[in-house]
Amino acid sequence: MKPLLVGALLASTSVTSALAQTGTDITVVLSEELDLVEPCMATRSNIGRVIMQNISETLTELDVRGDAGLMPRLAESWEDKGNGTWQFKLRQGVTFSDGSAFDAGDVKHSFDRVFSEAITCESKRYFADTKLTFDVVDDTTINVKAEPAQPILPLLMSLVTIVPSETPMEFVRDPIGTGPYVMTEWTAGQQIVLDRRDGYWGAQPAVTKATYVFRSEPAVRAGMVAAGEADIAPQITAEAADNPATDFAYPNSETVYLRLENLDAPTSDIRIRKALNAAIDREAFIGTLLPAGTELAVAMVPPTTLGWNPNLKPPAFDPELAKQLIAEAKADGVDTSLPIEIIARTENFPNVTEVAEALTQMLTDVGFNASLRMVEVAEHEQFYSKPYPEFEGTRLVVAQHDNSRGDPVFSMFFKYASDGTQSGVADPALDEMIAKASAATGDERAALWSETFAYVHDTIVADVLLFHMVGLSRVSERLDFTPTIATNAQLQLSEINFK
Amino acid sequence: MTKLIGQRAVASLLSLLVLMVLVFFLSRLTGDPAVLFLPIDATEEMKEQFRVLHGLDRPLLEQFNQYVLDLLQFDFGDSLRKARPALDLVLEAYAWTLPLALLTMTFVITAAIILGSLAAFKVGGFFDRLVSIVSLVGASAPDFWIAIVAIMVFSLSLGWLPTSGVGSVAHWILPMAVLFIRPFGLIVQVVRSSMLSAQSSAYVKTARAKGVKNLRLIFIHTLRNGMLPVITVIGDQAAAMLNGAVIVETIFGFPGVGKLMIDSILQRDFNVVLAAILVTAVAIFLMNILIDIAYGLLDPRIRQ
Numbered sequence: 001m002k003p004l005l006v007g008a009l010l011a012s013t014s015v016t017s018a019l020a021q022t023g024t025d026i027t028v029v030l031s032e033e034l035d036l037v038e039p040c041m042a043t044r045s046n047i048g049r050v051i052m053q054n055i056s057e058t059l060t061e062l063d064v065r066g067d068a069g070l071m072p073r074l075a076e077s078w079e080d081k082g083n084g085t086w087q088f089k090l091r092q093g094v095t096f097s098d099g100s101a102f103d104a105g106d107v108k109h110s111f112d113r114v115f116s117e118a119i120t121c122e123s124k125r126y127f128a129d130t131k132l133t134f135d136v137v138d139d140t141t142i143n144v145k146a147e148p149a150q151p152i153l154p155l156l157m158s159l160v161t162i163v164p165s166e167t168p169m170e171f172v173r174d175p176i177g178t179g180p181y182v183m184t185e186w187t188a189g190q191q192i193v194l195d196r197r198d199g200y201w202g203a204q205p206a207v208t209k210a211t212y213v214f215r216s217e218p219a220v221r222a223g224m225v226a227a228g229e230a231d232i233a234p235q236i237t238a239e240a241a242d243n244p245a246t247d248f249a250y251p252n253s254e255t256v257y258l259r260l261e262n263l264d265a266p267t268s269d270i271r272i273r274k275a276l277n278a279a280i281d282r283e284a285f286i287g288t289l290l291p292a293g294t295e296l297a298v299a300m301v302p303p304t305t306l307g308w309n310p311n312l313k314p315p316a317f318d319p320e321l322a323k324q325l326i327a328e329a330k331a332d333g334v335d336t337s338l339p340i341e342i343i344a345r346t347e348n349f350p351n352v353t354e355v356a357e358a359l360t361q362m363l364t365d366v367g368f369n370a371s372l373r374m375v376e377v378a379e380h381e382q383f384y385s386k387p388y389p390e391f392e393g394t395r396l397v398v399a400q401h402d403n404s405r406g407d408p409v410f411s412m413f414f415k416y417a418s419d420g421t422q423s424g425v426a427d428p429a430l431d432e433m434i435a436k437a438s439a440a441t442g443d444e445r446a447a448l449w450s451e452t453f454a455y456v457h458d459t460i461v462a463d464v465l466l467f468h469m470v471g472l473s474r475v476s477e478r479l480d481f482t483p484t485i486a487t488n489a490q491l492q493l494s495e496i497n498f499k
Numbered sequence: 500m501t502k503l504i505g506q507r508a509v510a511s512l513l514s515l516l517v518l519m520v521l522v523f524f525l526s527r528l529t530g531d532p533a534v535l536f537l538p539i540d541a542t543e544e545m546k547e548q549f550r551v552l553h554g555l556d557r558p559l560l561e562q563f564n565q566y567v568l569d570l571l572q573f574d575f576g577d578s579l580r581k582a583r584p585a586l587d588l589v590l591e592a593y594a595w596t597l598p599l600a601l602l603t604m605t606f607v608i609t610a611a612i613i614l615g616s617l618a619a620f621k622v623g624g625f626f627d628r629l630v631s632i633v634s635l636v637g638a639s640a641p642d643f644w645i646a647i648v649a650i651m652v653f654s655l656s657l658g659w660l661p662t663s664g665v666g667s668v669a670h671w672i673l674p675m676a677v678l679f680i681r682p683f684g685l686i687v688q689v690v691r692s693s694m695l696s697a698q699s700s701a702y703v704k705t706a707r708a709k710g711v712k713n714l715r716l717i718f719i720h721t722l723r724n725g726m727l728p729v730i731t732v733i734g735d736q737a738a739a740m741l742n743g744a745v746i747v748e749t750i751f752g753f754p755g756v757g758k759l760m761i762d763s764i765l766q767r768d769f770n771v772v773l774a775a776i777l778v779t780a781v782a783i784f785l786m787n788i789l790i791d792i793a794y795g796l797l798d799p800r801i802r803q
Contacts, residue, residue: 035580044538120537120549128542171582188583188591189754190665215663215752219647223655223662378530378767385539414540421540 024498025209026479028491029221029230033214037186038171039161040113040121045402045489049234050212052490054194055097056161056177059088059107060154062406064304064486065495069406070154074102074162074178084149088157090140094201096164097182104142108134109165118169123160126410151441152407159405180205180494189214194493205494218350222247222474231476232496234487237350238291241472249293250483252471253302253404256349258342258359258464259384259415261424264394269334273461275325276396277315279366280359282466284317289351289358291472297465299453300411301403304485307437307449312457314465322366338393340370345380348400349469356398369393385421400469404485408449409438416456425462430455503795504788511784515777519570522776523563523769531555532579532767553579566773575777576770578763585770589756589778592743595665596755597782600740602671603678608733611683615690616717616725622695630687637684646677646750663752674751678744682736689732690725697725726797734790741782 032046039056042048053061059075075088094102111134114121130150135143146153164176175183180200185193192212196205213230215221221233222240241247260267260276267273286294295303298312330336340363344356356372363370375383382389384397399422403411412434413419418426433455437448456462473483480497533541533549550556554565569576575585618630653673654662664670697703698721706720743757756775763771795801 035578036582038582117548118552120545120552122538122541124545125538125541128544173583188581188588189595189759213664213752216749216758217647220650220663220750220752223650227654227658227662229662229664376765378535378765381534381539382530385534 024207025211026207026231026476026493026496027211027213027224027229028232028234029213029215029224031214031216031218031221031235033189034192036171037173037175037183037192038121039163039175039177040110040119040123041171042161043122043126043159043489048489049487049491050192050194051161051175051177053179053492053494054181054210055175055179055183056163057179058159058161059090059157062155062158062486064404064484070158073158074107075154075157078154078157081143083145084147085143085145086153087137087141087143088154090142091201092140094178095199096176096178097197098164098176099199100164100166102162102164102178103139104136105139105165106162107142108136109167110160110162113163113167113169114160116169119171126156126159149439151439151445152409155405155407181210203494206497207493210493225474225476228476231479232481232491233474234471234483234491236472236474238472239350241291241474243474246474246477248473248475248483249291249470250473250487251293251295251302251304251485252402252469252488253304253485254349254400254402254469254471254488255297255300255302255465256355256398256400256467256469257297257300258466259397259399259422259424260463261388261394262460262462263424263426264391266329266334266336266338266340267394267396267424269329269332270461271325271329272334272336273464274315275322275329275366276363276368276464277461278318278322278325279368280315280362280464280466281317282314285355285358285467289354290467291470293470295468295470297468298457299408299465300401300415300456301408302468302485304406305403306407307446307453309450309453309457312454319366326367336367337369339391340368340393341391341395342370342372342398343380343383343395344372344374344398346374346376348380348398352398359398370396386423396464402488404489408452412449412452413438416462425456425460427460427462430460430462503791503801507788507791508784511780511787515780515784518780519773519777520563522773523566524559526764526767526769526772527559527562529764530767532769535766536580575774578771579768580766581768581771585768585774586778588759588771589774592754592756592759592775593778593782595753596741596743596757599671599674599678599744599753599755600737603675604682604733604737604740606675607679607682607686607736610679611686611690612722612729615687616694616722618687619691619694619698620713620717627691630691634684634687634691637680638688639684640680642677642681642744642746643750645680646673646747649673649677650750663750665753670751674744674747674753677751678740678747682740685736686729686732690729693725693728694721697721700724723797727794730790730793730797734786737786738783741786742779 030049034047034050036047037051039051042051042056057074059073061071061073063069063071074091076091077089079087081087090104096102111132114124131147133145137143144153162178180196181194182197184195194210196208218237218240222236224230225233225246260273262268282296296314298314326336342356342360344352353374360370360372383395384399401411414421416423416425416430417434418431433452437445437452440448471488475481478499480499533546536549537545554562577583578585578588581588614630618627621627650662653660660672661670703721706716743755743760745757745761747753748755748758760775
């Protein structure tokens with residue numbers, strides 16, 4: 001009886017593994033389960049990886065694989081009509097997965113949901129200071145008026161997924177979209193299944209079915225791909241990435257930095273801020289605590305962002321210069337003995353504790369009175385966002401910021417404007433630069449952002465920018481798929497092919 | 500016996516009420532769920548909207564009154580994050596935790612009693628030493644390490660078992676094996692020492708003098724009297740499993756109540772935390788009743 005039982009168990013295992021590798025069906029293992037499968041929450045990365053452009057689509061789409069910039073998706077074209085109004089011409093012949101036709105009324109309803117008081121949709125944050133008015137011209141034409149005028153409105157359209165007009169003003173559990181896939185199963189705690197659907201307006205993707213499973217432990221996620229139980233693990237750690245044939249590093253659009261409070265002593269003195277920058281040996285982290293491929297940061301946004309300034313150089317590691325700057329500040333009456341508390345969040349990124357410990361030690365080595373405090377996510381938020389708690393010295397917050405949207409506007413106001421929620425700066429000149437760059441278009445916009453990056457990095461030395469991070473993915477050898485900077489926030493099944 | 504169980508039930512009910520009040524107020528001191536649900540750059544208006552939608556803007560006492568009124572109708576409210584009834588989430592998770600705990604504890608109890616009793620029969624012998632070493636290693640080895648090593652050996656190297664998940668019977672083997680080790684290590688040692696002290700009793704010596712055979716002597720005469728402290732430890736270990744096996748659930752992707760509870764605490768999903776604690780408390784209360792009944796069956800003095 002016992003051998004029979006063991007045999008049956010092993011047989012069931014091999015069947016399970018074989019199924020994961022069959023034909024054009026794939027299994028994706030994600031690090032956390034989705035709380036919701038709601039289209040208006042698709043800008044949340046764990047939800048976006050399943051929904052965005054798979055189930056639900058947007059009017060426009062940012063090209064992250066090439067340099068095409070903003071591309072049409074459900075909108076075929078758009079035009080600035082002046083006075084803050086943009087006209088979008090919609091794609092014809094598009095249907096939702098429930099069979100209903102897509103038209104301009106669906107676009108208006110999708111935005112009505114985003115701004116509804118009945119639900120808290122994440123994408124609403126991108127329109128915080130902008131009032132949008134929708135005018136349905138005909139089934140395939142819609143005018144959107146933004147007050148104040150929003151020069152990047154077409155880009156913002158890449159963040160809002162379109163749902164049918166019948167979608168209720170509450171979070172849904174069976175999302176209906178125009179994408180190439182439809183959700184056919186959601187077993188809470190276990191898996192979500194997407195099936196390719198007939199009737200999609202675009203080219204049929206190669207993947208016929210995608211099953212998403214959830215495992216918290218990176219070694220297990222990597223092991224599942226190695227064992228043939230899964231085909232893609234979008235996030236694994238450097239320790240688990242030990243197979244060059246299947247493991248890929250990709251810039252994941254996250255930037256790690258130390259947020260300084262420029263109004264607090266002693267960091268109100270620019271020499272102290274420069275000393276903090278000179279005290280840190282950034283290169284020493286790469287290939288040790290952080291994966292090879294991690295880049296030194298000179299701006300809050302990754303290099304693929306509009307207005308990237310190639311002339312900015314990371315501060316050199318120069319402990320003697322740091323000591324000299326501290327001495328000069330002290331001689332001018334700056335109390336350099338004030339405590340500097342470094343606040344870091346547990347599980348913010350792999351090896352965050354060790355990184356924070358090393359940063360603290362480097363600051364101590366040049367003479368700062370630095371200490372480290374590791375906190376969990378809710379407590380970290382209290383230190384990271386205004387109003388900041390009082391402290392006798394100053395706090396340096398280790399934070400990680402994601403901007404894969406292609407434009408600095410999604411970062412710069414929040415992080416550097418006087419009224420920015422996580423800003424440690426109150427500089428009227430910088431406020432004006434951010435406002436001007438945010439309102440500009442085209443080449444002028446890129447140039448203004450470029451100047452703003454230089455001002456933040458070189459002129460006022462607002463913070464300690466550290467690293468542009470890389471993510472690590474494991475991809476089965478049977479797939480033809482390379483992760484991109486967007487993989488952090490979305491995983492388009494249509495980009496996956498088979499060898 | 501009935502009176503004893505009745506007294507236990509009343510005491511447990513009072514404990515539950517105190518627990519619910521404490522958890523309600525303490526959980527709300529830990530932070531604002533709006534901050535965790537919404538992105539870091541959400542506007543204050545969005546955060547306030549979230550609080551209003553979920554009644555978190557109202558005075559704490561008003562929230563508590565509403566909570567009690569809802570609870571009287573068995574309404575635990577919706578999960579703040581998953582937009583589903585909190586009780587449904589907890590019961591779904593328990594549907595996985597309960598069989599995992601029951602099956603594992605059945606194996607643990609059976610193996611620990613048999614091996615612990617046999618080890619105590621010949622103290623210092625090879626079998627006793629082997630059981631002692633195995634149980635000590637089992638009681639002290641970290642679950643996390645065992646789980647990862649087990650996956651590397653049995654899933655990746657040998658390819659015998661799936662790494663994780665709940666798709667088939669084979670998926671249960673590694674989680675159960677990892678969960679088995681620690682309570683087995685503890686209980687087998689308690690069984691052994693309890694049996695040793697029972698063996699020195701006069702009635703065992705008398706039975707031995709009368710020529711009672713070894714197996715009957717161990718499992719009938721000695722074991723029954725040696726079981727009382729063992730049942731206490733079994734109760735503790737079973738209660739820990741009913742709380743969920745967080746590490747095993749996390750590593751093996753097992754959708755049990757332990758991970759649900761930890762995630763809900765970290766995310767300040769108050770309604771799920773309260774529902775999970777209440778359901779777990781009821782499960783432990785019922786298990787304690789069973790333990791009391793077991794005491795009574797083994798020792799007539801307790802029945803009286």
